[in-house]
Amino acid sequence: MTPCTVTTGFFVLGRCGRPSVADCPRCRRRVCAEHADPQSGTCPECAAAQGYGSDDPHDPTWIVRYRRRHYEQAHASYQGGWTTYDDYDRGAFNPGDDWSYGSGDFGAGDDGGFVDS
Amino acid sequence: MKHRAAYFAFDRFPSAKGSAVHIAQMADELFDVFGGGLLGVLGGGDLPRYQREGTREIARFGERIPNLLDRVEAFSAWVAAHLAPHRETLEICHVRDPWGALPAVAAPGRGYRVVYEVNGLPSIEMGHTWPLASPRTLGKIRELELFCLERSDAIVVPSEVIGGNLRGLGVPAEKIHLVPNGAEVGPTPPRPPDAPDRYIVYVGALQPWQGLDVLLRAFVRLQDLPGLRLVICSSLPERRARTVRRLAERLGVAERIDWRFELPHADVAAWLAHAAVSVAPLTGCARNLDQGCAPLKVVESMAAGVPVVASDLPAVRELMTDGEHGRLVPADRPAELARAVRILLEYPEAAAALGARGRRRIEDDLTWARSRAALADLYRATACRADRPAIGGDTHVLA
Ligand SMILES: [Zn+2]
Ligand SMILES: [Zn+2]
Secondary structure, three states, rough: OEOOOHHHHHHOEOOOEEEEEEEEOOOOOOEOOOOOOOOOOOOOHHHHHOOOOOOOOOOOOHHHHHHHHHHHHEEEEEEOOOOOOOOHHHHHHOOOOOOOOOOOOOOOOOOEOOOOO | OOOOEEEEEEEEEOOOOHHHHHHHHHHHHHHHHHOEEEEEEEEOOOOOOEEEOOOOEEEEEEEEEOOOOHHHHHHHHHHHHHHHOOOOOOOOOOOOOOHHHHHHHHHHOOOOOOEEOOOHHHHHHHHOOOOOOHHHHHHHHHHHHHHHHHHHOEEEOOHHHHHHHHHHOOHHHEEEEOOOOOOOOOOOOOOOOOOOOOOEEEEEEOHHHHHHOOOOHHHHHOOOOOOOOEEEEEEOHHHHHHHHHHHHEEEEEOOEEEEEEOOHHHHHHHHHOOOEEEEEOOOOOOOHHHHOOOHHHHHHHHHOOOOOEEOOHHHHOOOEEEEEOOEOOOOOOOOHHHHHHHHHHHHHHHHHHHHHHHHHHHHHHHHHHHHHHHHHHHHHHHHHOOOOOOOHHHHHHOO
16 A cells, blocks of 8 residues: 655645545655545645646746746836846856855755845 | 645755754744645755645655755746745735745735845845855846845844844835744753863854854964864865865864764754853855845854854844853954853853843743734734735634
């Protein structure tokens, strides 16, 4: 019996592990009775993704669509506010230019946390 | 699922970093007050892009965009898209950086309030972590910060120093609310099985402004103490330790250092609790002095009851008094740091008394429960200000 692989927990993550009863119709992963959406049978990840207009959580094109929409809005509402970055600005922020010279990959701890204690 | 509250952070979550503890406490309180909510954070690795737990959702931005400015702009767009479905129901949007704040404050005709939590300013921070960043670029980021600060409804800061800095930038004092970092005081966890007999401990990240070079130079001066080891619990992965390790080798102390990487929070608490001394050697650079910082490691060391030796910076003085809750030493002075550590090692009873008083200071003034209560009051007051009723009318008004 394949266990349900849905990620559980909010602050400390785990795997569900209950016996699975069905396939998620979108991502095909095995889900348990508790984690299958009562109507559509999708897993919680796919169900949430649909709520944000992304049919497939692994579809890389959504970010392009979002970005375009955001900047159309941005140009309408931020006039006279902050200025946009040019190539010169961007040039200083390529991977490997920061203090940890040479790490350009994206593992844990490589992102965000500008003001970590 | 429609939410009344959302929290966005340009930070991986969960993670081993201090910021993750902070985000967990703040978001948990927000979602308690509003009966659920959306947490928007950074993902990647094995983390699922979306999660649902009861009335709470986590959405993770996991795009692999190499250039940092490209990445933060894409994050802003992503935040805008994740706010949009909650337009009609949202009452509070809590943000933690200008990249999340921008889409939150600038959404046309927004009906929710924005709480901007300022732990630091990227316009200062990035000058330290990205040496090629020009003043002109940092100036643009400052402009963005001011744009967001001006349009936020309430601003939360973890220290007076940061609050003062924001007032200096023209943010009205009545908009700024102090919610300090907290810690939990609990039973002493068991000693880690692999702990050396006697060790001093460093907990946290490895950026230059953390002052690990000062600590290593101080450690050189403690070489005569038999069996004394330095345990570094790095919140960053091993590959980020190269610079610090190289320095340790050059100084001839590498053999006496034990490294632990990305330990779960509970394990770090155990390493703290059984250390002889915990050291927070923050440097006296502009990042720590002007911007301010709120070093969680100081609070967590005090909560563990371990005597702390920390740099004498205004932000640290807010947390502890020299000679009462621990020791404060001038920043960037290895000899002074080494002397303070040596004295604590030589007088274990006095050191234990400092540790016990530090622990009491946390119990009395700096628990998460206390900070969360202050935050809950702020959420309620901000969401229901009389001049603009909360969306949805009376049904959402909380006592
Ligand atoms: Zn699925
Ligand atoms: Zn399940």
